[in-house]
Amino acid sequence: MSPHPQHPAVEVSGLVKRYGSTVAVNGLDLTLATGTVLALLGPNGAGKTTTAEVCEGFRRADAGLVRVLGLDPARDGDRLRARIGVMPQGGGGYPGVRAAELLRLVAACAANPHDPAWLLDVLGLSSVGRTPYKRLSGGQQQRLSLACALVGRPELVFLDEPTAGLDPQARHLVWDLVAALRADGVSVLLTTHLMDEAEALADHVVIVDAGRVVAQGSPAELTTRHDEQQLRFRARPGLDLTLLRAALPEGLEVRETTRGTYLVRGTIDPQVVSTVTSWCAQQGVLAEELTVAKRSLEDVFLELTGRELRS
Numbered sequence: 001m002s003p004h005p006q007h008p009a010v011e012v013s014g015l016v017k018r019y020g021s022t023v024a025v026n027g028l029d030l031t032l033a034t035g036t037v038l039a040l041l042g043p044n045g046a047g048k049t050t051t052a053e054v055c056e057g058f059r060r061a062d063a064g065l066v067r068v069l070g071l072d073p074a075r076d077g078d079r080l081r082a083r084i085g086v087m088p089q090g091g092g093g094y095p096g097v098r099a100a101e102l103l104r105l106v107a108a109c110a111a112n113p114h115d116p117a118w119l120l121d122v123l124g125l126s127s128v129g130r131t132p133y134k135r136l137s138g139g140q141q142q143r144l145s146l147a148c149a150l151v152g153r154p155e156l157v158f159l160d161e162p163t164a165g166l167d168p169q170a171r172h173l174v175w176d177l178v179a180a181l182r183a184d185g186v187s188v189l190l191t192t193h194l195m196d197e198a199e200a201l202a203d204h205v206v207i208v209d210a211g212r213v214v215a216q217g218s219p220a221e222l223t224t225r226h227d228e229q230q231l232r233f234r235a236r237p238g239l240d241l242t243l244l245r246a247a248l249p250e251g252l253e254v255r256e257t258t259r260g261t262y263l264v265r266g267t268i269d270p271q272v273v274s275t276v277t278s279w280c281a282q283q284g285v286l287a288e289e290l291t292v293a294k295r296s297l298e299d300v301f302l303e304l305t306g307r308e309l310r311s
């Protein structure tokens, strides 16, 4: 546990990081409260990994203030590394090293490590302990990388897309582990593209785009901030929605989102639901799977960051 619990686990203010003419991070602020999970979401190239790498002490900021466990990662990297765990994007073990050997090597650098054999077992890797890194499957490499990040009993863990490429069983195992870390008071900074992952794990979500924060809050705050819900139903494709639009109050968006899936978006009250079902009845259409729900985190994300692909 941190000897300075009055500090946030991570504090970033006005962070700027350039690679030549590319501005990867452009005045980013975030705070990770001790013992909580923060999810950094953003399109490809938004600056998430760069932000994490500056916090981990692997890259130097061009401007801004960064404090990790109360320390400056650029100056106090050695002291910091003993207290943090890092799971980088895409593994990164030596090709010839055996799985258990790698974990034992990492454990040997820590003052009070977990038992590597126990951790291999928790992560379902006992049977491949003697397998060279290069012969592990992608998912096994990911899990070994997570084991390496956790074996030193860190106070703060950086997980860069920890479940990318994992099968559903392994993904749920990682989610359980993150929840267990949080329950033990460990702080977690997680980057992810999976909205359900952020919703399931994070106390606080920070959405970044082009190196800046575009929104932040708890998943519930982000999805209920606006008085907006979505009514969806399935019916035969290509329905003419003109009369439905005319019957509904102004300001509601009505469209067929994908073939045979219809969306009414805005303030959905009982009268709106009644209007939609009456219209369906007049059309002789059975509205299947009719649901009324708040916006999902993915809706919020797409609204804030747009739908166009990033380079």
Ligand SMILES: Nc1ncnc2c1ncn2[C@@H]1O[C@H](COP(=O)(O)OP(=O)(O)OP(=O)(O)O)[C@@H](O)[C@H]1O
Pocket: 019, 022, 023, 024, 042, 043, 044, 045, 046, 047, 048, 049, 050, 051
């Ligand atoms: N080592 C580097 N040299 C030059 N440019 C880089 C380097 N690393 C990242 N960039 C650029 O900086 C920007 C931010 O990249 P970064 O990897 O931080 O984004 P990201 O949000 O983690 O993206 P992704 O979701 O694809 O992992 C991108 O434009 C990227 O091309």
